[in-house]
Amino acid sequence: MSAPRVIQSQPLTRAAFAPFGDVIETNGAASFPINAGRTERFHALAAVETLGEDADAIISIFRGQPLEPLLIDLMERHPKGSQAFMPIGNEPYWVVVAPPGEFDPARVQVFYAKPGQGVNYHAGTWHAPLLPVNRDADFLVVDRRGPGDNCDTVDLAPPVRPE
């Protein structure tokens, strides 16, 4: 395997992540009271895309493992639907993305997602598969179920090492 390309991570913010999808967090989000004021609703932080006939949205739990050695050599995209990851515990994770369209390795960016921060990849956004930083971690995942192939992959060479 060729020498890795180290990419410095950046904080996950709505503005920086906008070309790739949505950040699902309460920080900086509007809310309104419901349930007679006993609950705050942080409404519509992201929308679910399920393109094509007979497609629907499903909710799963992914138990992800860190990658050792931390070398990302594959990226994927889901052209027919969005994919959201919300950490269930308190573990940070790497978010490695590139804009939709033809994959351009020069446009790969790395975000460091803190506990409490979820992401919703828009349909077609290139991303590395789920990648906790330190230890196994569970995530609530909302994505598309439906006909047709919804996962394109591309090799990443040289591999990327987030930092």
Ligand SMILES: NC(=O)N[C@@H](O)C(=O)O
């Ligand atoms: N394959 C699968 O369901 N998971 C990936 O899409 C991922 O982004 O982790």
Ligand code: NI
């Ligand atoms: Ni995915």
